[in-house]
Amino acid sequence: MTNNAFHDLLPAAKAIERELIDLRRKLHQNPELSFEETETSAMAAKLLNDLGLEVRRGIGGHGIVAELTGSRPGPRIALRADMDALPIQEETGLPYSSGIPGKMHACGHDAHTAILYGAAKLLSVRKDQLAGSVRFLFQSAEEINAGAKAMIEQGVLEDVDEIFGLHNLPTLPAGKAATRYGALMGSVDRFELTLTGKGGHGAMPDQCVDPIVAASAIVMSIQSAVSREISPFDPVVVTVGSIHGGASYNVIPERVELTGAVRTFSRNVQETMQLRLQRLISQSAEAYRCEAELRYVQQVPVLVNHNDHVRHVEDAIDHILGSDNRVEAKPVLAGEDFSVYLEHVPGCFFWLGSGPATGAEQAYGLHHPKFSVNEKCLSLGAAVLTAISIQRLGF
Ligand code: NI
Numbered sequence: 001m002t003n004n005a006f007h008d009l010l011p012a013a014k015a016i017e018r019e020l021i022d023l024r025r026k027l028h029q030n031p032e033l034s035f036e037e038t039e040t041s042a043m044a045a046k047l048l049n050d051l052g053l054e055v056r057r058g059i060g061g062h063g064i065v066a067e068l069t070g071s072r073p074g075p076r077i078a079l080r081a082d083m084d085a086l087p088i089q090e091e092t093g094l095p096y097s098s099g100i101p102g103k104m105h106a107c108g109h110d111a112h113t114a115i116l117y118g119a120a121k122l123l124s125v126r127k128d129q130l131a132g133s134v135r136f137l138f139q140s141a142e143e144i145n146a147g148a149k150a151m152i153e154q155g156v157l158e159d160v161d162e163i164f165g166l167h168n169l170p171t172l173p174a175g176k177a178a179t180r181y182g183a184l185m186g187s188v189d190r191f192e193l194t195l196t197g198k199g200g201h202g203a204m205p206d207q208c209v210d211p212i213v214a215a216s217a218i219v220m221s222i223q224s225a226v227s228r229e230i231s232p233f234d235p236v237v238v239t240v241g242s243i244h245g246g247a248s249y250n251v252i253p254e255r256v257e258l259t260g261a262v263r264t265f266s267r268n269v270q271e272t273m274q275l276r277l278q279r280l281i282s283q284s285a286e287a288y289r290c291e292a293e294l295r296y297v298q299q300v301p302v303l304v305n306h307n308d309h310v311r312h313v314e315d316a317i318d319h320i321l322g323s324d325n326r327v328e329a330k331p332v333l334a335g336e337d338f339s340v341y342l343e344h345v346p347g348c349f350f351w352l353g354s355g356p357a358t359g360a361e362q363a364y365g366l367h368h369p370k371f372s373v374n375e376k377c378l379s380l381g382a383a384v385l386t387a388i389s390i391q392r393l394g395f
Helices: 009-015 017-029 038-050 109-124 147-153 211-221 223-229 267-287 307-320 338-342 376-393
Strands: 054-059 063-069 072-082 131-139 162-173 177-179 182-185 187-196 236-245 255-264 291-300 303-305 326-328 347-355
Touching (some): 009 017, 009 109, 063 109, 072 376, 162 307, 187 211, 211 223, 211 255, 211 267, 223 236, 223 267, 307 326, 347 376
Parallel strands (some): 072 131, 177 326
Antiparallel strands (some): 187 255, 236 255
16 A cells, blocks of 8 residues: 555544544433444444444444445455443533433443444445445443344444454543554453342351351352462453342341452463353352252353454554554453454454543543543544554455
């Protein structure tokens, strides 16, 4: 590719910046939770229709598939954004804050939707530069790790050769991007545990079976799966996120419910964790005379980037943001269901800086009630995704 194909992209993206900011703010005011993205999807679909793309709706929930065909035949790449919000009460105080109590775009999926629309708009007037086609995937329900799977089941990866996606990162200033070869994000398994004992008077533990003591032992014992059974060079996190049991200081309850998550950085380790937890939980429960019922679900695999595709993304970032603004991403055990696409087709997922440009202001992290994005990232993200497409399909 010559540099000419890229050099008009930044000004072109800048020219649609206002539109992207308005769209993102509109979405921000009306956050919709996973698998409830009806209005978000309707808004995006209308805009994509107006660009003259072939648009299908209701794919894997409220997902949208929009197709752009280049002027010459060639491979097909997919670009993906997620659209769902979180059950969080917004505390940013912004004039365009969430208008819906208890719901918030606290992960910036409103920005992702606007960025991908921006890329579609930039590419729709560059069809004559493309040999091949671009499939835009606007996905439901990323936050509950269900949307990617649902879309793939509906065939969205058929005839797709490569896939690319991004996530905003508020701790990285807008204008920068971060890439990583190999594993970028962790696998996520979810578990729910019910411990049943025998309730009764708090003064007579001998006549009861106390599930709270058993739960306490289990919370501690499952950590030993990490500290004593897995190599210290293989990252694993086991987090018990909720414990519910009992209602009074002087009563031994009948049962205790726990939920938690297991995160790993390799497929091999992920595969072993369920059995380890099962053994530690059932034998600890038995030691404390309780019944244990464990429900364990592998939600998403490790997100592993493909080397060639990381290189393509880096090339595009260097053209748009400059190589000085490209950094190596740190690995993180948070999950992202983009990993499910990458199990089917090669591709790359990367971080787009969305934080304060100067670093003077405090950046709140993803999923924080004061999270917000630096809107400069919208046009930059659209330009980078466009550059990736031209990098892969340009001639
Ligand atoms: Ni997110």
